[in-house]
Amino acid sequence: MEDLYRENILDHYQNPRNQGTLEHPAISSQDSNPLCGDEVRIDLGLRDGVVQEVKFSGKGCAISQASASMLTEIIKGKTLDEVKNLSKQELLDEVGIPLGPARIKCALLPFKVLKAGVWGIGQVPEEDTEEWEVE
Ligand code: FES
Numbered sequence: 001m002e003d004l005y006r007e008n009i010l011d012h013y014q015n016p017r018n019q020g021t022l023e024h025p026a027i028s029s030q031d032s033n034p035l036c037g038d039e040v041r042i043d044l045g046l047r048d049g050v051v052q053e054v055k056f057s058g059k060g061c062a063i064s065q066a067s068a069s070m071l072t073e074i075i076k077g078k079t080l081d082e083v084k085n086l087s088k089q090e091l092l093d094e095v096g097i098p099l100g101p102a103r104i105k106c107a108l109l110p111f112k113v114l115k116a117g118v119w120g121i122g123q124v125p126e127e128d129t130e131e132w133e134v135e
Contacts, residue, residue, distance in 0.1 A: 005096030012066035017073055020055045029117030033064065033109050035102065040068050040110045042117055049080050061106050063095070068110035070094045075114070083118050086111075088128065104131055 022028070025043035032039045038060025045053030054076050056068040071091055075083050088111055092099070095107050108131050115124045 002097050009062060009066040009095065009097070012069040013062040016056075016065060016069040018055050018069065018076070019057060021057050022053060022055050025055075027117045029113045030058075031109070031113045031116060033060070033105055035105060036060070038064050038106070038109065040064060040113045042068070042072070042110065042113050044075075044117065046080065051075050051078050051080070051083060056110065060109070063099070063103055063106040064109045067091060067095055067107040068113075071110045071114060080118060083114065086114075088131070 021041065022043040022045050024045075026046040027044040028041065030039065030041035038058070040056060040058035040060065043053075043055045044051055054072045056072050058065065058068060071094075074090065074094060075086065078086075088108060091111050092104075092107060099107055112124075112129070115128045119125070
């Protein structure tokens with residue numbers, strides 16, 4: 001079963017969905033993983049409070065980039081409130097394989113970027129940021 005998830009990660013890494021940037025994003029957010037410097041940017045296009053378009057760009061390890069690609073698929077068509085309330089677990093379930101603490105940060109880098117974008121920097125609820133606390 002894990003092999004299937006690994007294949008899925010590799011597929012998203014090699015054939016990223018919704019890669020690129022939007023010319024006039026309603027929301028654009030970008031951040032890096034302080035441990036390695038890898039970066040992710042996410043742009044959202046909204047219509048009537050619904051994510052109509054989403055693009056991601058960046059550079060980084062397979063997990064961070066595949067996770068960003070998966071995240072764009074998860075949120076496309078969702079309302080802004082649904083995106084605000086999206087849990088880490090929904091993304092981690094999609095990634096599907098058990099990850100150690102360092103790899104969890106890779107997988108959640110796009111999540112962190114997205115939440116900062118939809119909530120505003122400094123407004124993200126605590127439960128969405130806890131994996132990022134410095135140990
Ligand atoms: Fe940098 Fe994964 S090693 S985000």
